[in-house]
Amino acid sequence: MPSYFIGRFFYIQSNLNTQTIIMQSFRSELENIENPVVQQDIIDLAEKIQLHKDGKIDDDKFRSLRLARGVYGQRQPGVQMIRIKLPFGRLSARQLVRIADLAEEFGSGNLHATTRQDIQLHYVSLDRSPELWAKLEQDDITLREACGNTVRNITASAYAGVDPAEPFDVAPYAEEMFKYFLRNPICQEMGRKFKIAFSSSEEDSALSFIHDLGFIPKVKTVEGEVVRGFKVLLGGGLGAQPSMAEPIFDFLEEDRLIPFSEAIIRVFDRWGERNRRMKARFKFLLKDLGVEEILRLAAEEEQALPNKSYAIPYADFQQASIPEEIYPEVVASELEEKFALWKEVNVNPQKQEGFFSVAIKLPNGDLKSDRARAFAAVAQKFAQDDFRVTINQGYILRFVNEENLPALFNALDALNLAEPGFDSLADITACPGTDSCNLAISNSTNIATVLENVVINEYPEYVKNHAMNIKISGCPNACGQHTIASIGIHGSSLRNKENKKTLPALQLLLGGGIGKDGVGYLGEKVIKIPSKRGPEALRMLLNDYETHAEDGEYYYAYFLRQGKDYFFNLLKPLANLTTLIPDDYLDWGYTTEYKVETEVGECAGVIVDLVATLFFEVEEKIGLSEAAVADGRYADGIYHAYAALVNAAKALLIAKEVKASNQVKVIQAFDKEYVQTGDVSVAGGSFEEFVLRINKQDPTAAFAQQYLAEAKAFTETLKEFQKKQEVV
Structure with missing residues (x-):
């Protein structure tokens, strides 16, 4: 490590009252990082933490600084959530073990997978966050711009590279986009966050239609040669005011991908709202100016771009090795039925003949450190050392030899990681909610577990249903993507006028999702009910669907056919507050009476006008x-x-x-x-x-x-x- 950085860092440390053996060990962690830019970034975070403690940086500015470095305040005072940025969810076994070890050393020992293919660690001391970051970087894992008013993690279809429907692998493009905008000055302090996604095909499995920029791969033939490019969607977003992205190009050549994206981000940085946080997303700027004006402003930025054309090193994309050994095993007779169901719903053939991708269903996206290490060993043994975190909070193993599926099932089942139902109605997506988030109004994770059990135990046929889903957020901001679910739920509250007491509630949205043609649909708000009546609401909705839906009818189509009022009247009895019982005043997983406890959220940095x-x-x-x-x-x-x-x-x-x-x-x-x-x-x-x-x-x-x-x-x-x- 250059002596300038070490000297500066330990000059800072010599002025701290908290210099300890931990800080001395931190020096060795910094020395093990080869990139001086990364070293400087970590040192800057340590410096800014101390300046904030000394009262030389105010709270709001400090919040913006640490958020851009993946450090996010929790509901619990004195601890942080650390968000690890994994471009398109890509992980190696070694990286997963590194994260698992550090989750134990610095946090609660839990790895939480997110809907943006990140991993979050909770209950981390702010003072130790630079050391944690330094240790992550030794395995090429970053926190930079995982939060804040930045270009967030670049997401992509978890099956990219193995999807039989894809025209080509989008992962190299997602990776290059991630590298290009990381620490790029044009996107460090925007008015709000900016999100980008790559889907592997027109099925739009990465949900490009809800992103600020969405890309879907396409090919065309020019003078006898196949040319790669992308369909481009612009201005999507969820939150309290969701918006569908608009298609603006049917085919953008691959070398224009990064220049065009940079031009759009420059326009957002210059013209985007910075005072009214709720109006600061790109979708509002697009609505205010219109597509034609946005594209005109983007064209004005062309001359200033460092790259008018940017070739993606597609052929240089690093491919991990694939295990060749065969492990001849059989499944125990008592597990044969489960194995058959697992193969049917969690295992998919790849475009590479003889290989399969295997999906891991994780309730609430949570994986404890010890199980994560064991899972990494299993993954490395049976699959390519390149697995993906998914947008529905699970994992995908790739390049599993068909002959190894029984052995892999046995190994995963021993870790309780072979539960059937990945990406089905029995695989509920849920943000952390009131477990840790300041914005959450009511619980997400416990109600998700309860509803999953309703599906598995009472409606087992839906474990095979990939056309319906349930998504839950702790508040209207839609981190759990409830707006695009067949059955969407966000945390809320209700007030009983008779006794003036507040109770936890669920706002139900219906009819969201992706259609057969890859077109997205936003759910509509239907009714708000007490939280403890959520299971009964689910039963009523499923019973109604089974009774009245046409064969093969997607839930969004059924909702549109029946209409919002039909479902409001169906669920209206559950909204009756005259029949409340004492348990209704307790949120799921809590034993004390509910009260609303929200603070200023940290989904983006606050602009400080000092x-x-x-x-x-x-x-x-x-x-x-x-x-x-x-x-x-x-x-x-x-x-x-x-x-x-x-x-x-x-x-x-x-x-x-x-x-x-x-x-x-x-x-x-x-x-x-x-x-x-x-x-x-x-x-x-x-x-x-x-x-x-x-x-x-x-x-x-x-x-x-x-x-x-x-x-x-x-x-x-x-x-x-x-x-x-x-x-x-």
């Missing part, structure tokens, strides 16, 4: 710009300098109590409040023209050096101007 903080950021961004230009990363250097100019302008606007909702309005307001009044002079006469040269020039060395020098001088001028104003 003059001193903004000027501190200006200095940091100028420093980053200087480093990037010196390193030959001219586009990055230009963008850092641009961000410094915007922050400096925003600081002076705040001093006048002028609020601007996006970067463009900051620039325009600064012209009006300072330039046009003669308080500040700008070369060329307009701050807007001065700043937005960024998208009217090629990112050459000469322009980067000039823009940086002028940004540095101008921000210093603004800083001195503000100091004089403070004295006055």
